[in-house]
Amino acid sequence: MSVLEENPDSPLKKRPPRWSDIWLKKTKPLKHVVFAMQLQSLASKDPKSQTLIPHFANIDRTLLLSDELLLKILSKLPLSQRNPNSLVCKRWLYLQGRLVRSLKILDWNFLVSGRLITRFPNLAHVDLLNGCLFSPRNSGILLTHRMVSMQMRYGNCSNWELLEENLLPVEVVDGGLQALANGCPNLRRLVVINASELGLLTLAEECLILQELELHKCNDNVLRGIAACENLQILKLVGNVDGLYCSLVSDVGLTILAQGCKRLVKLELSGCEGSFDGIKAIGQCCLMLEELTICDHRMEDGWLAALSYCENLKTLRLLSCKRIDLDPGPDEYLGFCPSLERLHLQKCQLRSKKSVRALFRVCEAVREVVVLDCWGLDNDMFTFASVCRRVKFLSLEGCSLLTTDGLEATVLSWLDLETLVVVSCKNIKESDISPALATLFCNLKELRWRPDAKSLLSSSLMGTGMGKKGGKFFKRT
Template sequence: MRGHDLINTFLPDELMVEIFAHLPTKSNRDACSLVCRRWLRLERLSRSTLRIGASASPDLFLHLLPSRFSNLRNLHIDERLSIPLPLPLPVPARRRPPKVHCLADKTSSADTNPDSLCLSDAGLTALGEGLPRLERLSLIWCSNVSSDGLKSLAHKCTFLKSLDLQGCFIGDEGLAAIGQCCKQLEELNLRFCEGLTDSGFTELALGVGKSMKSLGVAACAKITDVSMEAVGSHCRSLETLTLDSEFIHNKGVLAVAQGCSHLKVLKLQCINLTDDALKAVGAACFSLELLALYSFQRFTDKGLRAIGNGCKKLKTLTLIDCYYLSDKGLEAIATGCKELTHLEVNGCHNIGTIGLESIGKSCKLGTKELLLLESIVIC
């Protein structure tokens, strides 16, 4: 780049790092890193977020990561994403093809352990030792990670605020270690964590209940109402809860509703819940702004009436495959939830024109000419 020597001469490292941190897109940052070696080094220092795939010996990559991106705070690792490996270019027949050195050289033999192609506990240990100030970590479908790796990470990365363990087969010991060490944890996703039980979850709630604000639990067959009772008892600041389970009943949701009065977002896909669960939400969760109900066969208009009576701040309502809800339920929402701005109805065959008209009429509040209802999706 013309004139870059003047920039390198007069601008100190601290100012260059600050400039790189304000670049709007990843492509711009990548382009700057190619200008010269100094810009490459400083651009790496400015990186706080990185998204990588877990393939081609990810443990080795995580050993190198801290030395290259020492200020990393947010790391997203997804084992479903692959890292393309370089392939040799075609050469004339008379010339000897050059040997291509890449990570695949060590993993292409038939007798290679397939586990070496997955992120393991050794990689998590190296990550914790190299990036102790990590704040946000996502381990998506890293199936070879166990409680041992998570325990090692927890003892090193005590500043963690967000942890996504979707598809990781970690056990109670790992989750308990997170509760014991990561006292600032605010967000946790436990989707498809089949190795967890109420024991580990309760230890987690005891440890980080004061800081926890967002929790997602889905397809965890051993997580029952006992865990939700622990949430209601210890996670008093919880604002977002996503539950997808056939093992959660009214008892668990009742405990959450009564204990988590600051709840703003509630997404439920639990086939064993009835109107009593929604009545508990309507009676206690006065700050609720978003409610999403999926595939409920046992909810009736009584449940929606309770939401309309209690959740006056509700802005977004999603109803998917709730067969026993009718226009009367929407009329109750329209009467009580005057701040509603988004409505999605899909597969609710008893909801028709009358219910939608009641929603539309109730939303003509605030100003005479402004219709507050921003979107309606009907399928």
């Protein structure tokens, strides 16, 4: 029997383990740090060892950190430091690529070669619009459109011919979509042009969480592939673009879309055709639709009445529309959108009184009205907005035909009005402000008044309390 077993109280008994030993036992990174510090201590004590043991200052301390920990550290740095950080070493370049979520592709070969997926494995938002265009390098001619920008060899052809000549074939675009779908199953947003039904079907099968899609040069056949994206929530369809390309989206495509994408929340139709039937199908099938944007539409007369089927629609935007609805039909068939809160009109031509009257009647439940740079909105046109009794916010900008009398006749009928914005409306004169309109100004929560460059109302109201009585502040513009 040993001495320790005979005498348990002996001072030579084996000491119990310390808490630091237990803590360091399962902490591998700390062991590396301790080992590196020991190397530094030995190197400082023994000058001869300088040739055998490198100095700790020359050791990359980040090698002691795992990829996951270093990735969390790099993710906390500002976006402006992302590119400089990627130049530190190959490891940092790889880790910075894992942090990239959104990317605009300019070189199609970068996608189909597989380098895109290797370099950026966690992409969620991808824009392929400019990558689908083949443009010669070192060209002195640049074609710029509101959607695309490309270089061209010569300038003696139309924009449409130039785009068709430099646009990648449908088969090539579909191959790129297949490569993207196989490498980015977590893709959430995509922008693409000249894709086919097969390419979008591949995307729908692989990218199950795709939520936002922007499709240019779209037609009815392509919409069959979009209908397979069951979780799609935001969709923008661009059909016909004047001077750039021509593509047809009709009631057939809108009906296919409505039956497939029933979870749509936001929908934008740009340069699309259609009629009452297409909009009705969207309203009946897409019950979650809250925002509808119609840009430069080519719809048949009578489509306005179909908006009443969009029962949960909250925002309606009309952008760059040359006409609204020349023959909306009788009032009893128009109906209205019960949940509508916002009506935005921008760069639209409001020439037809029948169209404007029908539009405001469909939107009579609206609470916010914004009119920006719309041609033709005069006193008679603006009077039709009196049917919207629940308006709380009104913004008028660039309405040069509207006068003070036309503004007063409508806004005095809105008892719930809280905010009024009038900018660049040259025929609205401060000298024509009546006592009733001045009283309304006093009860507003917010007033931004700058109908022309000579407006003196904002300075003359200082100290009078006008614009503050019913609200928090008075803004000067």
